[in-house]
Amino acid sequence: MAHDTSKPSSTKHSIDNLKTSGFERRMSIAKTSLNIGRRWAGNSVSGMFLNKEARTARNQAFMETQANYLATELGKLKGSVVKIGQMLAIYGEHILPPEITRALQTLNDDTATLSWPTIEQTLHTLLGDKINELTIDPTPIGTASLAQVHRATVIATGEQVVLKVQYPGVADAINSDLALFKQLLKVSNIVPQTRALDAWFEEIRDLLHHEVDYEAEAATTERFYERLKDDPRYIVPKINRTYSKKRLLCMSYEPGITVVSTSLQQLSHQRRNAIGQAAIEIMMKEIFVWGEMQTDPNFGNYLVRVSENEDDIDKLVLLDFGAIRQFDNHLLTIAHGLLKAGYHHDHQAMMRAMTGYDFFDSMSQKVRSDIAALFLLATEPFSNPATNPDIPAECLDADNRYIWANSKLHSRLSSKASRAMQSFEFNLPPKEFMFISRKFIGAYTFLTVLDAYTDFDKLVKPYL
Template sequence: MTQTSDARGTAVPSKRLSRLWHLGRATTDLAAGIGFTGLVDMARTRGGGQPARIQLSPEHTRRFTDRLAKMRGAVMKMGQLMSMDGSDIFTPEAAEIMASLRDRAEPMPLSQLAQVLEREYGSGWDKGFKRFDFTPIASASIGQVHRAETKDGRKLALKIQFPGVRDSIDSDIDNLAFLGRSLGMAPKGIDIDPFLEEARRQLHREADYAAEADAMDAYRERIGNDEALFIPGVHRDLTTQSILAMDFAEGVPIDHLAGPDYRRAERDRAATLLMRLTLRELFELGLVQTDPNFGNYLYEASNGRIVLLDFGATKPVSAKLVEQYRALAQSALAKDRGAMRSACVALGYVGENDPSEHVDAMVDLLEMAAEPLKHPGHYDFGTSNLFERVYHSGRELFHSGAFTTAPAPDTMFLHRKFMGSFMLSRRLRARVDLAEMARTCI
């Protein structure tokens, strides 16, 4: 078997006490970066029900992200989500460094990788491979990806899970919950425990690669024959709970299209394909890949095809929830505020007896968020400040303590997917005709 030299890596901390220690160090870096004055300000905003504001220097942000990248697992996943929040949480410099968590994790050392391969495939596992590249081609929060070729000629990408990640999810979530409450990030008056439990369940699903293989096959079947999209095939004989074997796919990360080597037409087309897919997932397929990480999409420049990766966060959506969102979208398009209010009550965004001014504020926010759907022709995400407007208004509303109810935890991941799709369109500076999509998909 041909192999490449091993890239240096750090062992994944798999014991609970070890992960607690690393998280404690990360928290220390965070607190040191915020400083005494910053912590006092955060305590004041917390007492007043306002969102926490984190102003970190680039040096302390880099230390914080380096620590999360070494830990991997749920804490790194949380860091990725933090990096996708708005600019009012971090300084622009700190936000740019945090964004590195979207596609970066420390690889595990060769000794740890060999233990995983032998545990999953048995001793002498290498005899089935003609080539195995021990240097990972990608490394994320839960696992890393290696290129390989079997003796029978199959060219594969093997996603190999970091040891101990599955067992560390519960303690990581508990520690993150404590950290979030301590820093005043939990919204006033809202019980976040159901949302944390949903996040816990989601991470356990993502850590089961056999279940992800099932999700890939189910998603491919529902998508049907779409030549613009490609989902790698699963190789069941080499897939386990901790290793996912799939076809190797060429391509560049989708956000590279924002660079000078690609034309506007390519950016517009790619964003249009993925935005349409987002709408189809909810309103047609009833199956949503809820992780909007840009690294989950590759672009094949030779044929313009988009490769869809990482189905661990795929979730079915109930027919009832789909129809509730359809009612909300249709009422927003029709500018029917009464119907929007009814849809908001059904979804749990507002309570039936909430004060009218609070309900009106929520309807105003949703009307603002629907701006691209109502815009005639192509909506230019590259020049729009919609994300900032929705983010600031929504965050202020969410932390105001004005509401008596909260939507079902399932909606958290749908919001995450739609936000990610909008952010990708903005990253690509794309023009997308969402109004036409809405007429055909909703």
């Protein structure tokens, strides 16, 4: 959860409490379900006399309206309902209609803040007398669906910290929120109820329970801090255990600018290349060295500490280690094979590397070949130009570095993916692959926004 240190959040309106009680949330969601169900029935009846094309067009427009209504109502609730919607938007494109995915993508963390008296009461409950050891700014510097962040000073030492305060009741509401969300999708008829949907809800349940456990997040943050403390390109906040609890995280205040900030675009190209290279190198380390990855592709999980001095290193501030995912050796071996095949741009090797999951093993040769071609395109930035004649000329500079902004890689992948999917006796990709692919898409977008050029050898050679 990033906080652009250049601007405070005082303009947002604040609310005194969240609808976290089961009854309030059930009422709110029941009302939404009822309205959607009623509209759905009305649409079906009034469309009976239209021809097929008119009915299809009308149903699509209706679905769009329903989806937007759903997103608006969910957005009012904050807490895990919003997070569930966001997760389905990120990972649900294979199981949800596109209208729903698009609408859920509008669910925004950056909504109303919880009023200071409510947050202060929560902090009193969590910290007891220790709260008197801190001077806390009542205006939050960041808000999200599950928590908000306040700056503070440790009075005795002058240490600048941030407190990530979980909203009261959200952790206890996760299971009922998931049940309500599924019920809402069921009643509204928006989504076919399938085993795949059930499996995804189970996955989201695990992720959410992990994400509200700040003791686990503190331990993960400390692991990453130790791994990266000697690499001058990265900053990981230092956890302050004195003021951290299961529902409260205290860590060092790490200023920076957001990755979409205009001042970042004004840096020299060389400096932007270095930031881009650092952003993608850390992702490679997460997969191939540490076997655990921060799976949330949101830009808000990074800040950039721009150096005052042209010759010093600009640093990537890594925030929010809640959505962490561990990968086993089985997956890592497969990922390694896919990367190697991509580096050499070898279609046969890519097909051989695609194994070990039902998703791969149940494919016909034709589909396997199509998906291997898709993976070859996805690994284009990691491939050796000497063995990959398919890289468009405008995507390489004179030093064979990959030019992300020219690549249009995301749209090329999307159109190739939709063609590959049509040839499919389709079953859902393994969840781990969905997490990794989403993280890559996030990184691809970041590098495109930065207009960074990256060196394929530096990225891949250490892992071959």
